[in-house]
Amino acid sequence: MTLHLRRVLVLLLLVLAPIPVAARPAWACSCGDNPNPIERAEVAFVGVADDVDPDWFGSQVEVNFAVESVLKGAPGRSVTLVTMKDSASCGYEFVEGGKYRVYANAGETWSCDGNELLSTGHDVSDRPRVIxxxxxxxxxxLVAGGVTWLIRRS
Structure with a gap:
């Protein structure tokens, strides 16, 4: 492999490497008409998201709530619910410290359930940028290591 061709290959890899990271999934979550979410919910409450714990290797997030008032069912003083990590997968993005009106079925809640943010908690607006x-x-x-390996090998 000539030196000129090798340099072009290295430059091309460095330019194209971030593209898969920058691309976002093209999934969509569409909700049907839901005029009264409390009718479909087994449990409904107003509570504060005390802990938002993503499953780093999976696609779900576990959210622990401190229940302030009960709208339906018997959730107890605290509730742990599961949702998907992102809204494209129909997950609801809860923020620690945020106060929510939450509607849930079978220990799960989704973006289509009618959940509402009542007051904000901690600001996590930089999280997507950091990721x-x-x-x-x-x-x-990884690309730099691979290129270094290729150069040393030839």
């Missing part, structure tokens, strides 16, 4: 740049840095390190 994006962390993933980009990881891919660039």
């Amino acid at each position: 994006f740049w962390g993933g980009t840095a990881f891919v660039l390190l």
